[in-house]
Amino acid sequence: MDYQSILDEISNEITPLFGTGKVANYIPALAGVNPKQFAMTLTLFDGTQYSVGQADTLFSVQSISKVFTFTLALKFYSKALYNRIGHEPSGNPFNSLVQLEYENGKPRNPFINAGAINVTDALMSHYGGCEVAYREVVEFIRDISDDISIDSSEIVSASEMQHGHRNLALANLMKSFNNLDNEVEDVVGTYFKHCALEMNTKMLSRAMLYLANHGVDPITDKCYITPSQAKRINAVMLTCGHYDASGDFAFHVGLPGKSGVGGGIVAIVPKLMGICVFSPELNAQGNSLIGTKALELFTDKTGLSIF
Amino acid sequence: MDYQSILDEISNEITPLFGTGKVANYIPALAGVNPKQFAMTLTLFDGTQYSVGQADTLFSVQSISKVFTFTLALKFYSKALYNRIGHEPSGNPFNSLVQLEYENGKPRNPFINAGAINVTDALMSHYGGCEVAYREVVEFIRDISDDISIDSSEIVSASEMQHGHRNLALANLMKSFNNLDNEVEDVVGTYFKHCALEMNTKMLSRAMLYLANHGVDPITDKCYITPSQAKRINAVMLTCGHYDASGDFAFHVGLPGKSGVGGGIVAIVPKLMGICVFSPELNAQGNSLIGTKALELFTDKTGLSIF
Amino acid sequence: MDYQSILDEISNEITPLFGTGKVANYIPALAGVNPKQFAMTLTLFDGTQYSVGQADTLFSVQSISKVFTFTLALKFYSKALYNRIGHEPSGNPFNSLVQLEYENGKPRNPFINAGAINVTDALMSHYGGCEVAYREVVEFIRDISDDISIDSSEIVSASEMQHGHRNLALANLMKSFNNLDNEVEDVVGTYFKHCALEMNTKMLSRAMLYLANHGVDPITDKCYITPSQAKRINAVMLTCGHYDASGDFAFHVGLPGKSGVGGGIVAIVPKLMGICVFSPELNAQGNSLIGTKALELFTDKTGLSIF
Amino acid sequence: MDYQSILDEISNEITPLFGTGKVANYIPALAGVNPKQFAMTLTLFDGTQYSVGQADTLFSVQSISKVFTFTLALKFYSKALYNRIGHEPSGNPFNSLVQLEYENGKPRNPFINAGAINVTDALMSHYGGCEVAYREVVEFIRDISDDISIDSSEIVSASEMQHGHRNLALANLMKSFNNLDNEVEDVVGTYFKHCALEMNTKMLSRAMLYLANHGVDPITDKCYITPSQAKRINAVMLTCGHYDASGDFAFHVGLPGKSGVGGGIVAIVPKLMGICVFSPELNAQGNSLIGTKALELFTDKTGLSIF
Structure with a gap:
């Protein structure tokens, strides 16, 4: 063609x-x-x-970054990931707290915000910290893109964090259901850096x-x-x-x-x-x-x- | 192979x-x-x-019948069907009333019960009644199956009707939102005959x-x-x-x-x-x-x- | 004063x-x-x-009639009534199906529509039918009003029934949860006669x-x-x-x-x-x-x- | 007696x-x-x-402290308080996020957690900070109790903060709807000190x-x-x-x-x-x-x- x-x-x-x-x-x-x-x-x-x-x-x-963080989480956790995150469509806005509360803090899938934040948390636990988790995700993306120049915009991620109250709400709600291992601010901050x-x-x-x-x-x-x-x-x-x-x-x-x-x-x-x-x-x-x-x-x- | x-x-x-x-x-x-x-x-x-x-x-x-009734409804109504029924996953049980109420009586898709009941209603309006709508659906299914022996079980459809209160609730709720043309009992009865x-x-x-x-x-x-x-x-x-x-x-x-x-x-x-x-x-x-x-x-x- | x-x-x-x-x-x-x-x-x-x-x-x-039907139901059922109906505020519109579904068909209180319909059903079961239940409620109201002329408007109750799809949805939903004894149409019809x-x-x-x-x-x-x-x-x-x-x-x-x-x-x-x-x-x-x-x-x- | x-x-x-x-x-x-x-x-x-x-x-x-913080907020804001907080029963658990999201970040009443957190925020805005807001509430409670010895337990409030993710979720959700003036952590921290x-x-x-x-x-x-x-x-x-x-x-x-x-x-x-x-x-x-x-x-x- x-x-x-x-x-x-x-x-x-x-x-x-x-x-x-x-x-x-x-x-x-x-x-x-x-x-x-x-x-x-x-x-x-x-x-x-x-x-x-x-x-x-x-x-x-x-949110395209969610594909790549989900890939790494699936690679390292395999089926164990499904204890934390579902894989069904949500039928709700991407940042809704309603379903997350009704379903006891387990996000419906890795592509709604709660799910991707949870994936970030899983990667932080696997890699042992937010710095290294951020870096490994970037390395992976550079590798599959075959381009070492790829980087994150600090202006964008800082701006996200400043207006990220709904994502902080999602992360706190998961934390209250014991479905988040790391500190809320660290997880959301790392999530925003991948998005940026x-x-x-x-x-x-x-x-x-x-x-x-x-x-x-x-x-x-x-x-x-x-x-x-x-x-x-x-x-x-x-x-x-x-x-x-x-x-x-x-x-x-x-x-x-x-x-x-x-x-x-x-x-x-x-x-x-x-x-x-x-x-x-x-x-x-x-x-x-x-x-x-x-x-x-x-x-x-x-x-x-x-x- | x-x-x-x-x-x-x-x-x-x-x-x-x-x-x-x-x-x-x-x-x-x-x-x-x-x-x-x-x-x-x-x-x-x-x-x-x-x-x-x-x-x-x-x-x-x-519920496999929903594929065939949806086919006919799509054929006759085309895009106009989307004024009555959505085409997004629901993220809720197949017979839930919650989303139907929040979304003002418009079913999320033609494969949840509310959607398929609504499709049946659309076919009844198109064909001009429940008898003919039932018959035409059966004729269509016989045609695509290339088998004129196909028929419905009256025992099953009668039994469904007797225990069909949740489907009647869905139909009444749609009717209250003016998203059902025909009589509730007729629509649900016809729907059950297709299912049977x-x-x-x-x-x-x-x-x-x-x-x-x-x-x-x-x-x-x-x-x-x-x-x-x-x-x-x-x-x-x-x-x-x-x-x-x-x-x-x-x-x-x-x-x-x-x-x-x-x-x-x-x-x-x-x-x-x-x-x-x-x-x-x-x-x-x-x-x-x-x-x-x-x-x-x-x-x-x-x-x-x-x- | x-x-x-x-x-x-x-x-x-x-x-x-x-x-x-x-x-x-x-x-x-x-x-x-x-x-x-x-x-x-x-x-x-x-x-x-x-x-x-x-x-x-x-x-x-x-809806003022709900006070009087609740009185009779409480008189005859006493605490057993609370197996069917709660007594807490609902925080939702009076005719919502959402909470009724989440709470498995048990209405929050006797003054939302679902609750009053359920009360009517309880009275029908107690009195043994819709005719007698309707009549006894009227007799009670005539008695406490000290006025035997009180009667129901058939025009209003018939009109309610014709537009009563949401109430029929509520009643069918309760029936699907086995929280309604009598036939849906009879119960809702009797309810509307009291309202009229x-x-x-x-x-x-x-x-x-x-x-x-x-x-x-x-x-x-x-x-x-x-x-x-x-x-x-x-x-x-x-x-x-x-x-x-x-x-x-x-x-x-x-x-x-x-x-x-x-x-x-x-x-x-x-x-x-x-x-x-x-x-x-x-x-x-x-x-x-x-x-x-x-x-x-x-x-x-x-x-x-x-x- | x-x-x-x-x-x-x-x-x-x-x-x-x-x-x-x-x-x-x-x-x-x-x-x-x-x-x-x-x-x-x-x-x-x-x-x-x-x-x-x-x-x-x-x-x-x-939560008894909610009565006293609500008193002060009502005193200073009068009817303007109702722009931020309702006064109707919620029909939901005291710490639910569902209704808060459906109602765009406006808590149903000042006695559910979201409402009391919002009241604390209002007092912080009125008094100009969390320290002074905390102190003024304590002074008010000492005054109406006629007892200057009343104080807060730092062990309890610190422990609350450590396990307070659901309250942080509520506060962040309100903040995302622009219904919280001050920093989330400050507001929730002050709220917990009053509770303690x-x-x-x-x-x-x-x-x-x-x-x-x-x-x-x-x-x-x-x-x-x-x-x-x-x-x-x-x-x-x-x-x-x-x-x-x-x-x-x-x-x-x-x-x-x-x-x-x-x-x-x-x-x-x-x-x-x-x-x-x-x-x-x-x-x-x-x-x-x-x-x-x-x-x-x-x-x-x-x-x-x-x-």
């Missing part, structure tokens, strides 16, 4: 949508992002990349290859997780990857994926490629409006939906 | 699981079913069938072919729905098809599917086959315990998971 | 409030009521009555005397319930009598009371009098706006608050 | 109940309290005190006199709040003073009151006296089991219920 032409077409077709969404504004550091941006990159198993738009522009990965990592669509589409290839990086042959673990992560991305629009995404796009409020969305085509799209304006459910549309156009044009 | 050998293997491997689940007992008509049954059938696009176990034994399809249809694994695996083939029956070439509608149904099966174990099913099996408390589960392998498995003992989430395991073994052995 | 002057003063002071509330409009039969009405009657223990306004005008008692009783402020203030006097009618010396049961009813009126404005009423008025969407409010001054006020316009919480204000003025002027 | 004889009778009658409740054990500092204690004191308007049991033994006032005040039944019954006498201390004639504010506090004590057993307390005791998990309960008889009872074993709802029974016996024997 002529992927470059397809990306160029998509880039043209999404142009009228600029201005119809809303950049995340709950922290100043994100509110200031230029809304008129679009980038999309495909990375094939041999490393070939097709890009359109500002594919070198770094943006805040935000800055990457571009080239890096992120590259980073998804191991999930498209049963846990093994097809370029380096490094084995990160088992095929079964990779299948699990893809299943959770499909059922829970887009907050309360996961069903919608499954239909319109039909690929396992994960979005972040920074405007990025990652996805995979099993056995074929990693994908990343970026555009900062969000739809009502908090997912990149143009990014979602671009992915929908992509599976329409290529027939690569898993359904 | 040697599908018959795979089915035979599966049949052997699930034997130790008999006795570890529990037959549905909320109505006498289902409670009396012999728990020690197992059947599985694959139907390929050319009509070839591979079966193991009691593949000719009829059982109560129950009796089929076997051969019929049901055959019936799923149109969903594996973008809306077109690959044997008869009849076009039932658009490719986009077929994709939608498959996406909803994957995200919402197994009550509050949909995420689990997505991981362990990795195929779009739908279960019923009668012990049946249908599934599809896109572009390849329809599948049905039957075994009456249920797991804690109300899905066939052995049926789920058999499908998991099937995708493990064949690598046919969509992920 | 010169009660007549106080009533006259109140009648003047509430005049500017006409037009600031909204007559109940969920059924046509109530929506048609003239909003510009006001009546208030005090009945002392010797039978002396002080009235102002249209104290002879009949109105629909609606028509009385005036003279009758209703007279009817409250037994609650102001420890269960004994101070005029006829008939003993209806024990002092402990009377105290119980008064406590439930104070904590739960005004839907989600019960705390507000306790503060502003400071008397045990019960309101109905027909615009009536009954109250008692312990050991002194029965009170009824009527004015059809409701506030945001569904209580008579002018009626609440009139009672507040009354306790301010007389110092008769229980606090 | 011979109050001393009545207290002696009560003391005898409650003896068999020792061992039927459970001392609060969520923090070590409270878990170590000797369960076999009982004390009860009545303080009349002329200062006469009647006591039975260990009326000089200090205990942790815990240590008093005996003589002090606390004395301290309640202003609420029994329309806001004015009947001994010193100091006016603390308006009659209307006193009525408000009494109404909130009656409808919300005993967590999810407030309706039960209203019936069994029939007096405005407030309990604490330290085993104390305060109550008033309007225009007559302040009461305090102490016994550490709690019932299922978290109120002193013997204390509740003692107050019930008291109103039974004296007929002093407000109903």
